[in-house]
Amino acid sequence: LPRLAIKPWIKAPPEDLILTNARVVQPSTASLLSGNQTILIKNGKIVSVGPSEARKSDDDIKTVDLKGAYVCPGLIDCHVHATAVPGVKVQLLSHEVTHGLLTSTCAAMLLRGFTTVRDTGGASRRIALAIEGLIQGPRLIQCGKALTDGCGHGDSSPGVSGGASSTGCCGGHAVGLSRVADGVPEVLKAAREELKAGADFIKIMVGGGVASETDAIETIQYTAEEIRAITTTCRQMVTAHAYTVDAIRHAIDNGVLGIEHGNLI
Known part of the structure; x- marks a missing residue:
């Protein structure tokens, strides 16, 4: 044959x-x-x-x-979460179920005229490769899991006095759109693992959000040392979730090259 x-x-x-x-x-x-x-x-x-x-x-x-x-x-959307299936809490779904459901999400994006999208937390290189030949969807630029500190925007683990049992080894876990990493050694490891998995860039959470319970929007997340460890060692495009002027300045001063949201400038 x-x-x-x-x-x-x-x-x-x-x-x-x-x-x-x-x-x-x-x-x-x-x-x-x-x-x-x-x-x-x-x-x-x-x-x-x-x-x-x-x-x-x-x-x-x-x-x-x-x-x-x-x-x-073709239209370009620079901030999407392809794995955030409408109407479902993504942290409750397994990766297998999420990947199965997003096939319709990606196809719908393409049919709406978007030929390129930039996923800022949740999608992976596996999905990008699938779009190249197996499923319908726009060209996908992705960061893998976004990085967040404990109690930061993106930490969906339960708040339990004494520590949550689901955080996994060494203060890190990966659920839904993001993964928790605290301290310089852990943020370096997390960033390097995402790059190894094929991330096109790294995203970090530097301020609070509007769709999460434990991080007020005015909070500043990650220390200067943690951010600089990522931006200087990985030598890759790093973007930051940040709404306020203080969070944006904190990110830029420590080598971050992109800002997501920035609504409260």
């Missing part, structure tokens, strides 16, 4: 297409290209865009008449 015949998981080559009579949106000028346009797609990439009346027919390529429908470049 041919080699591909025994590898059904390998993605089939994309079909070449000609889209005719399209109204093409030009975001850079907030306008439409003049008149109906024809879009030539080969090997999964747009090769050309031009007036429909100037385009010659090609019997070897499938042609779709859009009849004046609008076409725009």
Whole structure:
């Protein structure tokens, strides 16, 4: 048998297409290209865009008449949580169940026009690779689990005097969108483990949130030493969950290159 015949998981080559009579949106000028346009797609990439009346027919390529429908470049969402299944507390789900449910979430994102999304806690490289050939979804840029300190934004363990029994070894655990790591050795280990697992960047929680019980929004989380340990040792793009000016300044002063939210500047 041919080699591909025994590898059904390998993605089939994309079909070449000609889209005719399209109204093409030009975001850079907030306008439409003049008149109906024809879009030539080969090997999964747009090769050309031009007036429909100037385009010659090609019997070897499938042609779709859009009849004046609008076409725009793919949208990009820079902050999503693909594993946060709507209507379900993600920390109550196993990874297997979460990964099964997110297939519909990713497909819905793509059908809404998002061709690239940046997941800031919860998704993994495994999901990104699955989208490349097994499931429908937008291109996925991900950080794996976000890092949070104990009692910080992202620590969903129960608050128990004397310590929660579910925190696992060495003060760290991983549930849902984030993982707990306290102290320089543990934050370094956690960051390195996420990078080893294929994270495209590292996310840390530097301030409180609005959707969690034990961290007021004005709190500052992680010490300067902990943040600098991550930003100077990992040599990777590090972004921080931070709402307030104090949290944002704390992150930037210690080498963080990106800020998520920043609503209270």
